[in-house]
Amino acid sequence: MNFDRRTLLKALAVAPVLGARRALAGPEWARPRNLVVVYHPNGLEPGWKPAMTNGALTFPSTLQALQPFASRCLAVYGLVNGVRNEVAAHAQGMTSLWTGAVIPKDDAYSTWPSIDQLAAPVLSTGSPLASLELGVQSQAGFGAGDNQSVMIYGGAGKLQPEDDPSAAFRRAFGAAGSDASRVRAERKSVIDYVRQDIARVRSGYGTAEQFKLDAHLEGLRQLEQRLDALAGLTCNATAPSQLGAGALGATENFDTLATAQVDLLSTALRCGLTRVASLQLSNSISDRRITGVNPSLGVHATMHAGTRADKVLINRYFAGVVARLLQKLDSTKFSDGHSLLDETLVVWGTEMAIGNHLKDPVPFIVAGGDPAMGYFKQNQLLELASPSRTTRLLLSVLEACGVPSRSTLGDLKDELSTGTLPGASRVTA
């Protein structure tokens, strides 16, 4: 597909929806307009525990990059993940991370949706794209393509992130641009043709296989809907430069790709292309070498068996990427002065406490949202007095987003897992 290096959509000064932030306010708090979940592999130990100093959240050196945004963060210490079996913590941790699924086997996927997908129907109503899944070398590493490298799930299946910023841009903004109407018309005729083919294939199969063809029709329907919604979108967006497969996979390009994805993610939110996004930095068994860290071992091997100093360097690197995202959102200002971070809830989590598979304390940090009227406390360390599962924080995130209330998530239904997380919210107990 061809698209202009710079896709310039006919500009309206400011899209009218952007000023309507407070109109979405619930009875007691301002709902975030956007939800972003971010993942990095293998926990944050050793030594990530923040402190409260004179009433202010203070991050340790591992998380130093986040310090400028500390006043916008809630750090939760003491969460327990839902992994059934720590031997299989990489696979089970990834599938469980945002879903609460407890998978019976190492090679199974979650059949429960992840929280971003639960929030999408509420937040992304009217947006061209229900959600945007981005990754940075998320499929690289031993076991690539299996459930140790997938964290986002719709009810129907896994949603693998797009690791190529340029391809992600084409998928998300594809039919926009100067020849948008031609591309749209062409897409629609292709969709119509595929529907004809589906109808023919259908006639050859019994009822047991019909769901697969129905799924294909549903995908086409969503695609068509998006084409229509894109027609109404007005925004400036710059396409990321296109990289070859070799460059996309090269471990030394990790940081460049991370920056490109952070930019694309914030552009998609700024433009209202979607309201829900995820960013997956590598995967649970990452072989990526982080520049400046012991080059003889990848992330996964280092978190298992590396030195304490190397572990800290890796964690510090990932914290830096998250800080870059917060910085980008914070520096994106709308005409009334509020920032994209003010209307975006960023939830940063990981699948285990530490590389050797421990279940707790799994680090989670919530950042952003309305500084005054947001659901979550900000500038706070929440140190849990009694153990709670990560799903309780996720239930709080769903409540904050206005997703109809629920008491459990996925398969986790025990006492540790039930209800929103006490002490996390400014407005509820």
Added chain:
Amino acid sequence: MVTKAPLRRLTRAQYHQSAIDLFDAYGFTDTPAWRFPGEETAGPFLTQVKGGITPLEVDVAVLAADELATRAAAQPEKLLSCVDQTLSCVQEAVATLAARAYRHPLTGEERADLGALAQAGFDGGGGAKGALRLALTGVLASPSFLSLVERGRTDAPTRLTGYEVAARLALLLRGGLPDEALTQAAADGTLDTADGIAAQTWRLLKEPRARTQLAVFHQQWLGLGGLAHLDKDTRRYPWFDDTARAAMRDELEGFVDAVIRRSDGRLETLFSSPFAFVRAPLHKVYGVTAVAAGESVGLDPEERAGLLTQAAFLATHASPKLTSPTHRGLVLLRNVMCFPLGDPPPGVKIDPIPTGTPGQTTRRALVEQHSQNPACRSCHAMMDPLGLSFERYDAAGVYRAVDLDDGAPIDSTATIDLGDPALDGPVKDAVELSKRLGRSENVLGCTATQWYRFAFGRLEGPDDTAELQALAKRFVSTRGQVPDLIVALTTSDAFRSRAP
């Protein structure tokens, strides 16, 4: 007997190869196949039969189709034979291509719908190129291309048509679309008979593409899918880089090819032959002089015995720095013996077994200690002895007499107790074990089952039992002749049938 035949979508590798086959006039080497999400598995094999296509995959399918079609339409002369490039000329070329993509001659209705799509592209201002691009996008985004569509014969719906048999054969032995000879064999009725299928199977087995497919089978069977990204501690293995990974992959392909296509084709040979394709830097693994790509070298038969004692298997099923007897044992039990193993009990703490301490403990003692726990013993007593017999190979597959970390001489003896008369009893090392594996009827039966799963892209069900037993019996009777097994499989009722 009729075997259940679900609608099966192409895997990424199958999509990739099919796209290359379809556009052979262009000589594409890269395709957008890898933009699709990863596959599910049937046993150790990648496949796509359980779930429906997700909205994301529909998106990717349309975008990938558009990308391929755009590349193809940029050089229309490669597809269009007529000089004037009229609409009807494009329609004709596209219909020809669609028949290959869909793996059957087009019906009048298919032809008409496709013609209309080409016309839309033509009229939309794109002319011949536009017509070509739009029509090809439609073809590549259709389930008729993305899936193996099987309707059966009009006179006997549970029997596959010759074209459908050709499609299954092509997927199994070419990893992509039928070649011209297969399509011809479908057209002239050759593939309606078992003899005709056998002849085509033998022909395909001799084609270069079969070499690749045999490698794909063995890679997936032995759990070597992660080879391309295998991670080793480069302090201990400074030579372990992309060249080493590629050499391991090529070594496996060369060895499997040498045994199955150019030697006696037997499983026992695969698990016992002491030679390998040792390209640099793999000479570090074998302690021999490296030879050029494609050349093999004889190895010490006391040290090596076939595929399971070669670098790819040994290095994949190990940690970056240390061996993992449990992992090596697990993959042998699950994949090679088809032994149904449960998951570890809930609440098990994982502590990677550390290295031993010189003069105090050996790693082997620590490994044995770790499975003393009664809750662990039931499975570890099966896995660990198998893996311990491989202890003469370190984490990269290098043969060793002494453990570098604890300084103790390697003890690779083990006692196998799995209720398999061909395997049970004390073994000296993996060389002895591997030879026993190649002769075990249980392992032969498991191998037949694994080929069945690979060919059909699904796990076996109750309906498959009789067919599987027959295949296993035949495989045992030929003393593990793999090409014969493949022909028995493709000429079986199951391979020629679909669900009612």
